[in-house]
Each structure stands twice: as structure tokens, then as C-alpha cells.
Amino acid sequence: MPKPYDVTLKSLIESHPLDWLRWIGLPIGTVDIIDADLSAIIAEADKLLRVNTEQPYIAHIEMQASYKPDMADRFMRYNMLAGIRTELPVDTTVFLLCPVADGTVMRQPVMKRFMGGEPYLQFHFRVVRLWQEPVEAFLEGGLGMLPLAPLCAVxxxxxxxxxxxxxxxxxxxxxxxxxxxxxxxxxxxxxxxxxxxxxxxxxxxxxxxxxxxxxxxxxxxxxxxxxxxxxxxxxxxxxxxxxxxxxxxxxxxxxxxxxxxxxxxxxxxxxxxxxxxxxxxxxxx
Structure with missing residues (x-):
């Protein structure tokens, strides 16, 4: 079940979306919060942003404080649903807030095979392990990322x-x-x-x-x-x-x-x- 820090993190992303996009390294443009248009998804997905660059795209940002073996499949589902609904490419980044959130499915892309054959579906996503990140990048970065500093390599x-x-x-x-x-x-x-x-x-x-x-x-x-x-x-x-x-x-x-x-x-x-x-x-x- 979502926790109170989920609400504050979503608020930080909503208030400072460019801080998060810059830190991740994604192209920068004007940002629209598209939750209202994706109500069927947003009940579960953490944050979906439409970024209006020369080639618009969706930035999908997830926060995890615990590990579940099926969570990579869940992120893939959110990514695909957002892409289908918006007809835009979707980039997924998962922030792991603490080591207990890490696990096997976070260390490899999702691959679906039919009866052991060649993969018919692959899903690649970016993983940020906060406890491994240099704290300076957060202390000197955007204000929207600053509250994450104590969870870094400190x-x-x-x-x-x-x-x-x-x-x-x-x-x-x-x-x-x-x-x-x-x-x-x-x-x-x-x-x-x-x-x-x-x-x-x-x-x-x-x-x-x-x-x-x-x-x-x-x-x-x-x-x-x-x-x-x-x-x-x-x-x-x-x-x-x-x-x-x-x-x-x-x-x-x-x-x-x-x-x-x-x-x-x-x-x-x-x-x-x-x-x-x-x-x-x-x-x-």
C-alpha cells in the first residue's frame, strides 16, 4: 500500500519536473502533468509527465522502497499503457530508495520468451540506486531532488x-x-x-x-x-x-x-x- 512519502515525492516531481528530468539526463522541454488523462493508469503508476520537445515523449518515474518479484513486469505494463494511450514513446526510470528495494528483476531487462525460444518482447528501464549515488549531485542539483540527499552515499x-x-x-x-x-x-x-x-x-x-x-x-x-x-x-x-x-x-x-x-x-x-x-x-x- 502506498505510504505518505509517496505523496510528498509526487508533489516534488509535480512542482519541480525539470529538476528530475535534468538529473535523469532526459531532453528538456515544457512539461504537462498528464495524470488526469491516464486515470486508469495513475491509480498505480507514480508519475507520468509529457515532455514537449521537438519529439515529444512521456517520462515515467517510479519510486520503490520495497522489493517484489513482479515489479519490473508492473513497470513494463505502465510503460506500455502510457504509450498506447498517448501514442508517444515512454522512458521509464525507477528510483530505489533503499537497498531492500533491490533484487534480481532490477538488474536486468524484462524478457518474455515463448517456450524457451528467442525473446518476443524486451523492456529496458533505468534504475537509480540512491544509496550508491554521490550526495553532491543532490546537494548542488535542483531543489526538487534535494530531500533525497540523506538517502545517498552518505x-x-x-x-x-x-x-x-x-x-x-x-x-x-x-x-x-x-x-x-x-x-x-x-x-x-x-x-x-x-x-x-x-x-x-x-x-x-x-x-x-x-x-x-x-x-x-x-x-x-x-x-x-x-x-x-x-x-x-x-x-x-x-x-x-x-x-x-x-x-x-x-x-x-x-x-x-x-x-x-x-x-x-x-x-x-x-x-x-x-x-x-x-x-x-x-x-x-
């Missing part, structure tokens, strides 16, 4: 300096520091202990000022209590929802406050990038 001893350099850039260059730090916090949870993350990020001024972040930390001290988990999920939903859909009205807030099941609130957060209004989001209840 030791725990180097991490405080990485966070310090991130803070300097986010404070001076980012128009949405809160979202950048929230994405950083959620992604760091894939690799580091909560105590270390909290110690590092409590020193960041924008994090100290963030009511949402402080609420998430407080709830982290009460893991196992359904009410505490729900409050943390609700705070995350409201932070991301305000950025995407605007300020919720009193009725919407009342409905959200009445939901005490963390899994329902998480499901709503995952749907944020698929809807245009708070009312549309709540129809999923």
Missing part, C-alpha cells in the same frame, strides 16, 4: 553536514520550505532511526516552527495509540491538502476530525494528487 557521521547544507539552500531558495522538510523527514525514516532524525531536524528553524512537524514528533512518542496515529496522519493530510486544494472549510475540517482510523486518513492523503477539491477527496469515504 555516512551517519556526514549526515549533520548534509542537513546543514540542505537547510542553507532551502532557507534561501525554496518557496515552500515546509513541504521540502516534511519530505526530508518522511524519506529519512526509510534509512535512519527516529531518534537520530528528530535530533537532526529539531535544529532546523523551519521545522521548529512547523506545527505539523511537531505534532508528528509528538505522536511518534505515542506509537501504538490509535488516536495518536490518527492525529499524525490527519496533520500530514491537512498540510499536503492545503498546498494542493487550498484551505478546507469548517464542514470538511469537522469530517476529518471525526475520522479516527489512521488507515483511512492515509488513504485520503494518497489520493490528494488525484482530486481537485476537498469535496471530491471526501467522496472516497
Amino acid at each position: 555516512s551517519k557521521q556526514e549526515l549533520p553536514e548534509v542537513v546543514r547544507r540542505m537547510e542553507k539552500r532551502i532557507e534561501t531558495e525554496s518557496e515552500d520550505a515546509g513541504t521540502a522538510w516534511l519530505a526530508t523527514y518522511l524519506l529519512m525514516g526509510l534509512r535512519y532511526e527516529q531518534a537520530m532524525i528528530q535530533r537532526l531536524l529539531r535544529g532546523v528553524s523551519k521545522m521548529r516552527e512547523s506545527v505539523t512537524y511537531q505534532a508528528i514528533l509528538e505522536e511518534g512518542e505515542a506509537i501504538g495509540e490509535a488516536r495518536g496515529e490518527a492525529r499524525g496522519e490527519r496533520n500530514l493530510l491537512l498540510l499536503l491538502g492545503r498546498k494542493r486544494l487550498g484551505e478546507p472549510n469548517a464542514k470538511t475540517l469537522e469530517v476529518l476530525q471525526s475520522i479516527m482510523q489512521p488507515e483511512i486518513l492515509e488513504r485520503l492523503a494518497i489520493r490528494l494528487l488525484e482530486v481537485e477539491t476537498w469535496n471530491e477527496l471526501l467522496t472516497a469515504l
